[in-house]
Amino acid sequence: MRHRTMMATAAFATLIATSTFAADLPGKGITVKPAQSTISEETFQTLLVSRALEKLGYTVEKPSEVDYNVAYTSIAAGDTTFIATNWQPLHDDMYAAAGGDNKFYRKGVYVSGAAQGYLIDKKTAEQYHITSIDQLKDPQIAKLFDTNNDGKADLTGCTPGWGCEAVINHQIDAYGLSKPSPITRATTRR
Template identity: 30%
Template sequence: MMNKIIKKLGLATTLTLGITHVAAAKDTVVIGEVSWDASLAIEQILKQVMEKHLDVDVKIIATDQSAIWAAMDKGKGSIDIHPDVWTSSQAEPWAKFVVKGGKESVLANQKPYMGTEGLFIPGYIQDEYDINSVYDLAKPEVAKLFDQDGDGKGDFWPGAPGWGIVKVNQVKARSYGFDKYFKAFHVSDAILRAQLKTAYRKKKGILFYSWTPDWIHKAYDLRKLEEPKFTGYASDDKRHHPSYNPDGCWKMVEGDNWLEKSSITCDWPETKVYLAYSKSLLTRNTQVAQFLNNVSFTTDDISQWIYQIAQEKELPEDVAEEWINNNQNVITQWLNQS
C-alpha cells in the first residue's frame, strides 16, 4: 500500500511539474539570417542579449530577404526580425511595409548606422601626393601612380564581373573625365583584395571601388575620394523613387550606347542601414519590441566584427560575446531606454 501511495505522489508531482513548465514557457523570437558577416554578428548580439535579459528563446532561420519581409508583415512569429536592412537595395519592401502610407506592418530601430560607397585609395598615396577628389584623377601624372601593367595608363577596379556597380563606376570615370587616363580592370573581389595587400606591402598606388562597413577598412588605412553631393536620380526608371529629381546628378541609362547616354556627377547617396522587426511584437512582447527600437550599431564596430569573422576566422557567436562583455553600458542603454 505504501508503495502505491508513493507512486501516486510521484505521478502527481510529475504532472504538477509538467503543468508548471507549460505555464512558464518562454516566448520565442525568430531572427531571419541573411548570411553576410555583418548580419551574422548582429544576429548573435541580439540573440545573446535577448535570451539573457528578456527571458525569451531566440531562433535564427536562414532564408532570403523576401521571405523575411513577408513573415514580418504577417506578424505570426514565423520570422520577427530582419537584422540588417540596407535601404538602398531594399527600397521596394521598405516602402511597402515600413514607410508611412504603406502597410506600416514593420517597424525599424530609431538610429540606423550608415553605409557608404565610393572610390578609395591608400592613405599613404593621398598623404604624399595630395589626391583628395575624383577630379584629381583626371591628370596624366596622377594616373601613372596607379599604373599596374606599365602601359602608361592608370588602372582602376570598378567592381567584380557581374556586379551592377561596374557600369556605374565606368559612367563615373567618363563623367569625371578620368577615363582618358585610366582603364578599368576586371577581376573578382578576392583577387582585388589580394592585390590590395600587395600594393600596401610595396607602397604602390591602387584605385578601387569599395564600401563601408567592411573588414578592409580595419586592416588598411583607406581614404574615400571626395565627390559632389548626391542631388537625386534623374533616370526615368526612378520616377517613383523617393530620391527622384529630374534635374538630379545621377542619370543611368540602360540599352544601346548606355555609357555615352549616362551621366553621374556626384557621390553615392549615403545608405541608412536599419534593424527591422514585425509590428506585431508591440503586442506579443512589448519588452522585446522596445529593446529592438533602442538597438543601434556603429559602422566602425561592424567593420571590426567583419574583420574578426572574415580575417581572424572567429565564430560570430564568439565575436558577439566579446563585444557584449566589453560594452555593458551600451547594452544597459538598449534595455532601459524608454
C-alpha cells in the same frame, strides 16, 4: 511553426526590456531563422538580435549567409524570419522590390552615421596630393592605381547588385571618370 515576418533594424530595446523572468516568454515554442549578409562585420548585428530573441524564449536557428536581395525575398516569402541590417537608402530598391512596408517591419536605428567613401594609402595621397576621386581623370594619377597594366585605375568596390554599386557607378559618371575611361568598372568587387 509560426513565422513572423520582421526586419530587425530596430534596437530591440523594447524586446530586451520585456521581463525575461515571466513564466510564458513571448517566443516560447517559436523558431526564427535569421539571414545575414556575406559581410563579416555585419555578423555582430545578427548575433545581437539573435541573443535578444533567445532571451525572449525564441529558438534561433543558425543564420543563412546570403546576398541582401535573397534575404529580402526569402523574408517576404516566409522562408527566413529577419535580417538585422537594412542600409537606407542603399537597400531601398531591393526592399521595395521584395514587398516593402507591406511585407516588412522596420523601426528605429541602431547604427547611425554610416558613411561610404574611397580609401587610398596615406603615403600615396600625400606624395601626389590626392584629395578627391576626380583626380583619377589625370592619367598619371590613374596609372598609380593600375594593378593589371591596362592603362586604367583599378577600383575595388562592393559586390555587384548592392546599393553601393549603383552609388559607385553614379559617381564614376558624375565625376567624368568614364570617358575616357580611366577606371576599370569590371574590377568593382569586394
